[in-house]
Amino acid sequence: MRHSKLAGGRQATLAIVAAELGLSTATVSRALHKPHLLNPGTVERVKTMVDRIGYRPNFLAQNLKTGRTYNILVVVSVLTPSFLEILRGIQQAADKAGYFAAIAHSGYDARREDQYFDQVSSGRADGVLLLSGASAGEARTSRYRLPPIVSVLDADPAGLFPAVRVDHRAGAGAAVNHLIGLGHRRIAHIAGNPASRIARQRREGFLSAMVAAGLAADESAVTEDFTPEAGACAMESLLSSRQPPTAVFAANDELAVGAVGHILKAGLSVPGDISVTGFDNLPLGRACTPALTTVDVPMFDLGRLGMEKLLRLIGGETVVADEVLPTGIIERSTTARPSG
Amino acid sequence: MRHSKLAGGRQATLAIVAAELGLSTATVSRALHKPHLLNPGTVERVKTMVDRIGYRPNFLAQNLKTGRTYNILVVVSVLTPSFLEILRGIQQAADKAGYFAAIAHSGYDARREDQYFDQVSSGRADGVLLLSGASAGEARTSRYRLPPIVSVLDADPAGLFPAVRVDHRAGAGAAVNHLIGLGHRRIAHIAGNPASRIARQRREGFLSAMVAAGLAADESAVTEDFTPEAGACAMESLLSSRQPPTAVFAANDELAVGAVGHILKAGLSVPGDISVTGFDNLPLGRACTPALTTVDVPMFDLGRLGMEKLLRLIGGETVVADEVLPTGIIERSTTARPSG
DNA sequence: TTGAAAGCGTTACCAC
DNA sequence: GTGGTAACGCTTTCAA
Numbered sequence: 050m051r052h053s054k055l056a057g058g059r060q061a062t063l064a065i066v067a068a069e070l071g072l073s074t075a076t077v078s079r080a081l082h083k084p085h086l087l088n089p090g091t092v093e094r095v096k097t098m099v100d101r102i103g104y105r106p107n108f109l110a111q112n113l114k115t116g117r118t119y120n121i122l123v124v125v126s127v128l129t130p131s132f133l134e135i136l137r138g139i140q141q142a143a144d145k146a147g148y149f150a151a152i153a154h155s156g157y158d159a160r161r162e163d164q165y166f167d168q169v170s171s172g173r174a175d176g177v178l179l180l181s182g183a184s185a186g187e188a189r190t191s192r193y194r195l196p197p198i199v200s201v202l203d204a205d206p207a208g209l210f211p212a213v214r215v216d217h218r219a220g221a222g223a224a225v226n227h228l229i230g231l232g233h234r235r236i237a238h239i240a241g242n243p244a245s246r247i248a249r250q251r252r253e254g255f256l257s258a259m260v261a262a263g264l265a266a267d268e269s270a271v272t273e274d275f276t277p278e279a280g281a282c283a284m285e286s287l288l289s290s291r292q293p294p295t296a297v298f299a300a301n302d303e304l305a306v307g308a309v310g311h312i313l314k315a316g317l318s319v320p321g322d323i324s325v326t327g328f329d330n331l332p333l334g335r336a337c338t339p340a341l342t343t344v345d346v347p348m349f350d351l352g353r354l355g356m357e358k359l360l361r362l363i364g365g366e367t368v369v370a371d372e373v374l375p376t377g378i379i380e381r382s383t384t385a386r387p388s389g
Numbered sequence: 390m391r392h393s394k395l396a397g398g399r400q401a402t403l404a405i406v407a408a409e410l411g412l413s414t415a416t417v418s419r420a421l422h423k424p425h426l427l428n429p430g431t432v433e434r435v436k437t438m439v440d441r442i443g444y445r446p447n448f449l450a451q452n453l454k455t456g457r458t459y460n461i462l463v464v465v466s467v468l469t470p471s472f473l474e475i476l477r478g479i480q481q482a483a484d485k486a487g488y489f490a491a492i493a494h495s496g497y498d499a500r501r502e503d504q505y506f507d508q509v510s511s512g513r514a515d516g517v518l519l520l521s522g523a524s525a526g527e528a529r530t531s532r533y534r535l536p537p538i539v540s541v542l543d544a545d546p547a548g549l550f551p552a553v554r555v556d557h558r559a560g561a562g563a564a565v566n567h568l569i570g571l572g573h574r575r576i577a578h579i580a581g582n583p584a585s586r587i588a589r590q591r592r593e594g595f596l597s598a599m600v601a602a603g604l605a606a607d608e609s610a611v612t613e614d615f616t617p618e619a620g621a622c623a624m625e626s627l628l629s630s631r632q633p634p635t636a637v638f639a640a641n642d643e644l645a646v647g648a649v650g651h652i653l654k655a656g657l658s659v660p661g662d663i664s665v666t667g668f669d670n671l672p673l674g675r676a677c678t679p680a681l682t683t684v685d686v687p688m689f690d691l692g693r694l695g696m697e698k699l700l701r702l703i704g705g706e707t708v709v710a711d712e713v714l715p716t717g718i719i720e721r722s723t724t725a726r727p728s729g
Numbered sequence: 730t731t732g733a734a735a736g737c738g739t740t741a742c743c744a745c
Numbered sequence: 746g747t748g749g750t751a752a753c754g755c756t757t758t759c760a761a
Binding site for chain 2: 060103105106107108109110112113116118119120122128130132133136137140144149150151152153154161167168170171172173174193194276277303306307309310313314332333335336337338340
Binding site: 414415418419422446447450451452453454 | 737738739740741742
């Protein structure tokens, strides 16, 4: 042993391990990654030393060679509860592949999004997952070399990137048809903020289904946010109309839960007086009383498959551009036949 | 201009920019990072060329030099709704400092946690934020050189790392005293899973408060999970006792909401027949009907301050080891004086 | 089976 | 002000 650097100081390097053993860095590297090329005894000695001095390879240095960061960036406009379940799926798939999923939330701020894409174009992540509402404007797609991008939950507005998503129109249609099937004729819609592409699509689904059934779809409320408070507020205005609806289709579960709350507070019953449907199948809706009828969106799988598609893209494979997962109506306790 | 490499091919490098301009890489690097040291004209030329050929610095290479990854890892046992709000806080603080927050969820699997710490010890992140339940076992603290670690929401069990947290015992005490103050005497506790350190502390707070008030604390239910379903189930067993409680303190909002749901389903009223308190102040509790009385935990600030503390640690500063944020009771509509 | 050395793209020190 | 060049820690030819 030459001058031992074991004590304290900096993190051990390959060179230090090599020096300790009187070997070259090349040999130590091989012992760790391609042991079959080496004398078993040497491999053993290296491993023992590595353990003894607590050597850990430097991730950054390893990857400078290959250009991979093993990071992907999840860009999301707002951190909503549905996002949580998608994140679980993303995380699971990322983990399996040795990837870290970093969260970037833009709050609909285009400047902030631009910054994220700037960072990504510096090779800070090997790919990007775009979540509902996070728009990858064309500006940034042209300016720099960007890694693969996959849109999750909704298609990319510009149609530039592959997506793993659901058909929001069809899901909304199913919810409305469920209501119609129960016998409802006066069905209102709480549409959320039309700035959201997803909300707009759900609204379109509502309208088509109503038109297809020959029903008037004039009762509808728009809200700023997608919160229970906003839903309650919208419901209040709906209740104050001359002929209140017998059923309400809300653009998401949070709005729906708020609507239910307001109906109950107004002394009416759900679903006795008014039926309510949500969209997303959040835990929230299952927990509330009465439990919310809603449209299931496979959030976990959306995240998982989105990440897997991204990994394939990163690996240079080609993928199907548009993958649509099925939705399904979940009947619980907020919908029933109209009382009238 | 020598042989221009502008067209197509690989990502531009500092060397290419330098070659295009007949400058050295050192000068180009300075133009980008320390323009005040350079001839303004040179800086201008460099910036123009950088724009023209779309040069982006290579993050990996930059970081290999500086030893920083600008990543932090958030290790969490399970992705719960309360986690979402903490994550918002973390993300905001991280963003400000140019950091990415990567999510790693262990699902209480120690092996998986070990893997994360292995990665971190390879310099894959500059620090770790430990969220409720994620235990950094001593094994890994001794084995490798780890970057700074901060515990959030609860203290690190081993007391090794600084924390930004709340006093779960005190919070539980406040909730119970609120119930006692209303006149309740038979108060039950839905304790959640005792494997959770946080749940255990809340239980202790419950017990102390009961004892301090000279009340018997024999009614209490334990659950496997922290879900509304588990809360409903626990409530069912509580209701079937000879003398059902007039008030229930649940270890968290999800259990509480489930308990409320079961009481209503059983034909009793909340808070008319039974009062219920939760803990955490999740959006869920505000959305449900009746709105849940609960203990507020400043999730966002916990995340934000935890991240800021971590950043200070990474920067080599010393920090106060244990930071305790206040909780406060939020009175809503699930608590009232006992009817009897 | 092992070693020497050339990168990977930056930054920073030391000259000029 | 600017250029040369040695790191940063690793992987991987190419030679021996």
